[in-house]
Amino acid sequence: MHTKSTQPHDGERTPASPLTHNTPQPEAPLDVLHTALHTHSLRATQSQLGNRSAYIGMSDVGHAVECLRSAVARKLSTSGPTNTPVLKRLLTLQRGHWQEQGIMEALSTAGHTFIPQLEIAAAFHGVPIRAHLDLTLIRSNPQPCIQVWELKSNQRLPETLYTANEVQLYGQIGLLHACWSRPCFSVRDASGHIVLSRKTFPEAAYLLFQIDLPDSPKRIAIEGYVLSVAMSDAKAFGPYPPDRNMLGVCLRTAATLWQTMQTVATGSLSFDDVPTCQGFHPLCDWCDANGDCPKFKPVCQDGEPIALDDEYAEYLAQLTQLKERKRSLEGDIAEMEDALRSAWHRLTSAASSQSSGWIAAGNYRFKTAAVPGRSTLDQTRLKEEVTKLTHDEQATEAILSRCRKIGAQHERLTISPINTKGA
DSSP, rough: OOOOOOOOTTTOOOOOOTTSSSOOOOOHHHHHHHHHHHHHHHHHHHHOOOGGGGSEEEEHHHHHHHHHHHHHHHTTTTTTSSOOOOOOHHHHHHHHHHHHHHHHHHHHHTTTEEEEEEEEEEETTTEEEEEEEEEEEOOOOOOEEEEEEEEEEEESSOOOOOOOHHHHOOOOOOHHHHHTTTTEEEEETTTTTTEEEEHHHHHHHHHHOOOOOOOSSGGGGEEEEEEESSSSSSEEEEEEOOOOOHHHHHEEOOOOHHHHHHHHHTTTGGGSSSOEEEOOOOOHOTTTTTTTTTTTTTOEEEEEEEEOOHHHHHHHHHHHHHHHHHHHHHHHHHHHHHHHHHHHHHHHHHOOSSTSEEEETTTTTEEOOOOOOOOOOOOHHHHHHHHHHHHOOHHHHHHHHHHOOOOOOOOOOOOOOOOTTTT
């Protein structure tokens, strides 16, 4: 049997593959995802929030409370960054929208009545202010109650609520209470089209759900919650009631932010003269304006900042990656330990024998045991008790000072990424 050679003869040319020279190569999946997420993020922000440089939002107020310079930078660059954010940042931002959509579907299935992205438009001393409430639940029975949920997506649940989130929520429920009977409320659909415009809150509730609410918020309970949602757990902070003093703080902060924006935009104030947050703050690592922030004063030699070569840059990058892996491993370890604790309790509660022993699995065995809590000294209580004995606060402080032990001084290495606009 003769077989035909697949090798070309001299002078012959192999036909071009349809996927090589003449046809453009398709985009890689991650590139497609990156572009799609960026496009969706821009369109969703524009449709739901409009031109964010034209007003002060409650998230801006929370941001400004922590760092005015960062808040000003973010407001003045709302026309869009010069570079597309990296995929990791886009995924982090979009995770919250995906979780919010899932939560809304669950609430709808369970029959709850709520308004997504309720907008409150107001003004304070000429400053345009808007609040966008993630979820506003309306309950008419057995007693009228309004719950505002501000949803936050976290990789790990925080132990305490961040200041920015708390201030944002106080501003939202404060405006809801203050603007209740004023035509300040609007509702948009998922595409950003106006459903209701400039209604009072009772009017909005009736038009949307045929629910009759009192004309005054004094006759109804209003509660605010921040819901921190991770992929495998959730935590609620609250309830927070409307507070006139906290609303005043929010409005004054909004006015300060608006005025600072105007003076920086007109050149009357240098951006570097805008106050920054002091000390260590996790916001700094995520701030797009930290590249030239005066808070990070460089070490100079002969009047010029010291900049090391790429070898040190790679070393810092590797160390940062190792720390991220460490945090990830610590989270995985905690989840696995919780699973084993739950398994031990479930199995021992079903066992007829004594439930304080070991459970074997392959070459390992495990058990749980109650461990006494850490013993600490309440400094405030101790000072009160000693003062009762001495009847002299100065003598008490002198006694406590002699008994205090200060540990050896140590150095802490801090690594902070230098972010460029849009990175």
